[in-house]
Amino acid sequence: xxxxxxxxxxxxxxxxxxxxxxxxxxxxxxxxxxxxxxxxxxxxxxxxxxxxxxxxxxxxxxxxxxxxxxxxxxxxxxxxxxxxxxxxxxxxxxxxxxxxxxxxxxxxxxxxxxxxxxxxxxxxxxxxxxxxxxxxxxxxxxxxxxxxxxxxxxxxxxxxxxxxxxxxxxxxxxxxxxxxxxxxxxxxxxxxxxxxxxxxxxxxxxxxxxxxxxxxxxxxxxxxxxxxxxxxxxxxxxxxxxxxxxxxxxxxxxxxxxxxxxxxxxxxxxxxxxxxxxxxxxxxxxxxxxxxxxxxxxxxxxxxxxxxxxxxxxxxxxxxxxxxxxxxxxxxxxxxxxxxxxxxxxxxxxxxxxxxxxxxxxxxxxxxxxxxxxxxxxxxxxxxxxxxxxxxxx
Numbered sequence: 518x519x520x521x522x523x524x525x526x527x528x529x530x531x532x533x534x535x536x537x538x539x540x541x542x543x544x545x546x547x548x549x550x551x552x553x554x555x556x557x558x559x560x561x562x563x564x565x566x567x568x569x570x571x572x573x574x575x576x577x578x579x580x581x582x583x584x585x586x587x588x589x590x591x592x593x594x595x596x597x598x599x600x601x602x603x604x605x606x607x608x609x610x611x612x613x614x615x616x617x618x619x620x621x622x623x624x625x626x627x628x629x630x631x632x633x634x635x636x637x638x639x640x641x642x643x644x645x646x647x648x649x650x651x652x653x654x655x656x657x658x659x660x661x662x663x664x665x666x667x668x669x670x671x672x673x674x675x676x677x678x679x680x681x682x683x684x685x686x687x688x689x690x691x692x693x694x695x696x697x698x699x700x701x702x703x704x705x706x707x708x709x710x711x712x713x714x715x716x717x718x719x720x721x722x723x724x725x726x727x728x729x730x731x732x733x734x735x736x737x738x739x740x741x742x743x744x745x746x747x748x749x750x751x752x753x754x755x756x757x758x759x760x761x762x763x764x765x766x767x768x769x770x771x772x773x774x775x776x777x778x779x780x781x782x783x784x785x786x787x788x789x790x791x792x793x794x795x796x797x798x799x800x801x802x803x804x805x806x807x808x809x810x811x812x813x814x815x816x817x818x819x820x821x822x823x824x825x826x827x828x829x830x831x832x833x834x835x836x837x838x839x840x841x842x843x844x845x846x847x848x849x850x851x852x853x854x855x856x857x858x859x860x861x862x863x864x865x866x867x868x869x870x871x872x873x874x875x876x877x878x879x880x881x882x883x884x885x886x887x888x889x890x891x892x893x894x895x896x897x898x899x900x901x902x903x904x905x906x907x908x909x910x911x
Contacts, residue, residue: 520555521615521900525562526581526636528622531569532794534766538759539814542701542795543621543654548574550892551618554899561610563639579610581639583631589638607639616898617643621654621681621700623813623838625668627661633668640671653679653894654700656838658689665689677894682841697890698845698883701814702821704796712789712797715757716804719787722755724805724819726812728762729773730831730855737855741829742777744858745809748866754806756781758788759798761812766791807869809862811855813838820846821884823877825869827862828852846879 527544530536544562551560562570563581570578582603592600611617617640619625624632643650650672657680660668669691672678680686681699708716716722725745729738749756760770774788789801799818802808808819808826813835819826820842828839830852843850851869853861869876 518900520559521898522559522561522613523551523555523616523618523898524610524614525551525560525618525620526639527562527564527620528583528624528632529562529564530566531573533566533569534791535566535764536762536792538761538792538795538798539701539812539817540620540622542704542799542814543699545574545795546700546704547618547620547653547895548576550895551898552576554895561614563610579606581607581635583635585631586634586638588631589635607642611639611642611646611648614648616649616651616676618898619650619652619655623656623834625652625655625657626659626834627664628659628834630664633664637667637671644671644674649898650675651677651679651894651898653677654681654697655679655686656682656841657686657694659834660689677897679894681845682837683844685837685841695890695893696845697893698821698887699814699817699842700891701795701817702846702883703888703891704799706799706803706822707796708800709793709797712793712801715787715789716801719755719757721752722757722787722805723749724757724759724802724808724810724815725749726759726761726770726808726810726815727773727777727829728770728811730811730835733831733855735776737831738773739777739780741811741855741858742780744862746780748809748863750782750785751863752806755784756786757801757805758786759801759812759815760789760792761814763790763792807866809866811835813842816842820848820876821880823873823880825873825876826851827865827869829855829858829862831855846883848875848879 528540529544560576562576562578565582567578567580570576672692678694680694683696687694758774763769763771778786802818803822810816811829816826816828830836830839839852840850851865
């Protein structure tokens, strides 16, 4: 039987100064799985950095840029050639595929309108041409009312809406969703020479990840960092700061890490720079005593391998993601807010350490029992008749 051609959409750039750990980890798992099921020749990826995809993932790609509807349709007047070139490119790619897959992430939301609206434009074309649409490993919403209406219309014919949280995404749309663990849970941990050197140099260490979210001020960042340092220093552990996104190699998490480094003793704080592949960061995480993170995927790495962890959120959106990461694996959430961290972090970390065996058991159970659910949409995309019949009869 002829293998289906699959068009993938992922917010990734490949390894380099704009690498984003979480999005890249999920996309890497999707690429690995589909490569085995349909072959790499039947995959094409739409992303903003197509020139890096072959070197990083050995996959064909095309340019797919994130713009709001307002920005995109303004091209019609300011740069009409670019506008029609983009439209024709998307039509060409959609008509050549059998299936459109939106890879995992938390960006199908009004929080990131440029990503949401650009994807909805392409998905509307996919609906127009009768193509199958799949979503995997998503956190869906929140939406403003205009976006919610468009999302519900566009998602209506989706073959599979896969979400990674149990208690949030299903409240955001009218359609049935299917829960499975975040795809990044299943990326293999594999040290690079660089990450192994960091692990050995820091002996007993705690991995932390931070980001300056939304309405956070520099004072808020310093408050969180001071609270984290206070807890870690009680046990004389080193701190390994794992950045997840550092545009141009110096901004984002790296800039934040450099700004808070004076809070630590000089020999107790190590910044992972440059950012290696997600598999290496997961290996570095596996060597840590515990994890404190404002980043969702740093919690996912820890939870999927049984490392005790605590999350710190900055708003309702990040609270939903961090809380959902614990709930997805069957654990009571250990999270606190940026504004309560002074009063709550120490107790939460102590509780996480005391529940270490619970973390290990939950991770082992998840890897053994939840991988099948995670693979279902991929096998459906690959047109595995036995599974297709199974799902239809269910």
